[in-house]
Amino acid sequence: MTTFSKSLLSSVNASLEYNATQNIMHYNESQNENIFPDNWAYLENIISLLICLPGLVGNGIVIWLLGFRIKRTPFTTYILNLAIADFALLNNEIIKDIIYLLSWIDLNIFSFYIIFFYYYIFIFSFTTSQYLMTIISIDRCVCLFFPLWHRCHRPSYLSTAVSALVWILSFLTSAIDLTLLFVEYAIATYLQFVLNAVVCMPIMCVSTTAIFVKSSLRPAQKKKGKLLRTIWLTLFFFLLLTFPLNIIEVLSLFHHPTKYSYAYGYLCVFINSAINPMIYYLVGRDKRGRSSKRIKKVLEKLFKEEEDCRENQEI
Numbered sequence: 291m292t293t294f295s296k297s298l299l300s301s302v303n304a305s306l307e308y309n310a311t312q313n314i315m316h317y318n319e320s321q322n323e324n325i326f327p328d329n330w331a332y333l334e335n336i337i338s339l340l341i342c343l344p345g346l347v348g349n350g351i352v353i354w355l356l357g358f359r360i361k362r363t364p365f366t367t368y369i370l371n372l373a374i375a376d377f378a379l380l381n382n383e384i385i386k387d388i389i390y391l392l393s394w395i396d397l398n399i400f401s402f403y404i405i406f407f408y409y410y411i412f413i414f415s416f417t418t419s420q421y422l423m424t425i426i427s428i429d430r431c432v433c434l435f436f437p438l439w440h441r442c443h444r445p446s447y448l449s450t451a452v453s454a455l456v457w458i459l460s461f462l463t464s465a466i467d468l469t470l471l472f473v474e475y476a477i478a479t480y481l482q483f484v485l486n487a488v489v490c491m492p493i494m495c496v497s498t499t500a501i502f503v504k505s506s507l508r509p510a511q512k513k514k515g516k517l518l519r520t521i522w523l524t525l526f527f528f529l530l531l532t533f534p535l536n537i538i539e540v541l542s543l544f545h546h547p548t549k550y551s552y553a554y555g556y557l558c559v560f561i562n563s564a565i566n567p568m569i570y571y572l573v574g575r576d577k578r579g580r581s582s583k584r585i586k587k588v589l590e591k592l593f594k595e596e597e598d599c600r601e602n603q604e605i
Contacts, residue, residue, distance in 0.1 A: 334553045335387040338560060342380040342387070345564020349377040352567050355586050356593070365517075366593045367449035368429065369570075371456070372422045376563035379415035382408060383560060410468050416559065417485070418460040423528050424490045425452055427497030430521050434504045486536050491529070498525040516592055520573045524566055531562035 352373040356366050386408045433440045463485065501522050505515075535555035538547050571585055574592030 330549065330553070332391070334557075335390050338383055338557060339387045341557065341560045341564055342384045345560070345567070346377060346380045346384060348564065348567030349373045349380065351585060352570065352589070353377060355589055359586055360590050360593070363593065364444070364446065364449040365429065367453055368422060368426050369593065371453045372419060372426070372566070375415045375418040375422060376566060379412065379419065379563050380560065382411040382415065406468075410464060413467055414460055414464040417464055418456060419528075419563065420486065420490050420532070421456045421460055422453070423525060424493050425456065426521060427494045427501075427525055430518065431497045431500050434501060434518075486532075487540065491536065494525055494529055498522065498529060501525070516573050517594065520569060520592060523569050523573065527565060527569070528562055531558040534558050 353370065356362070356370040356373065360366070362370075386404075389404060501518065505518055505522070535558065538551050538555045541547050541551075570592060571588055574588040
């Protein structure tokens with residue numbers, strides 16, 4: 291994630307007079323470089339807007355329904371917090387895109403402080419999403435392999451406490467990452483690499499594989515549970531769509547990737563945050579019924595935590 295700041299800040303270097311930018315940028319660009327050296331940045335921001343706007347609406351609906359309209363369960367607490375993190379990430383990107391496009395008219399709109407704020411919100415929300423997905427993957431594995439404990443002995447306050455801890459931890463790690471940028475960008479990159487590729491990704495890969503294998507071994511008559519299918523798809527797409535950005539982060543330790551690589555990696559992240567509500571609805575809806583069924587009813591039926599636990603107890 292630190293590499294994005296280098297790419298973005300270098301493109302607006304002509305409008306920045308803040309000394310700390312020299313520590314964020316790994317290489318020096320011409321001081322007279324135009325904010326839009328070609329049409330790619332303009333096109334990239336338009337594509338980003340088209341991706342983020344529907345996702346913002348979808349996550350907003352999920353937040354409204356799970357937060358105020360549907361009875362809360364321990365598992366939906368995780369989904370609600372995930373939707374909030376995705377909403378924050380997409381909203382942050384939309385604001386940046388709008389300011390970036392307006393800067394075509396007035397170059398002074400884009401300042402160091404705007405980029406600094408954008409970058410912090412991005413790493414904060416993205417890190418929160420990654421931590422929550424890791425927790426969700428562990429929770430579903432425990433539900434699958436230890437259903438009795440998960441249902442009867444799991445503390446009722448565990449989801450709320452873990453979610454609060456995730457937000458605090460994300461805030462602290464993001465603040466540390468941003469602070470390290472002003473010391474040495476490589477240290478911050480190593481920190482994010484350890485958290486992403488060494489801690490979170492392996493846990494999610496193992497959990498996703500375990501969920502897939504466990505569900506595949508079920509008898510045909512018991513292969514139900516839309517919730518399990520939803521979580522597996524959410525984990526799968528998260529791993530698939532965040533993988534390019536993690537690879538770019540690793541490569542940035544050795545050489546500077548192209549701006550097209552950056553764009554692809556971050557667009558994948560935005561797609562991942564935008565498609566989660568669509569996954570909930572498409573998997574949760576009744577295919578034999580009408581597709582116009584209200585999303586509130588779809589989510590109410592989908593997010594019944596006891597469904598998978600009961601099925602596991604019968605295996």
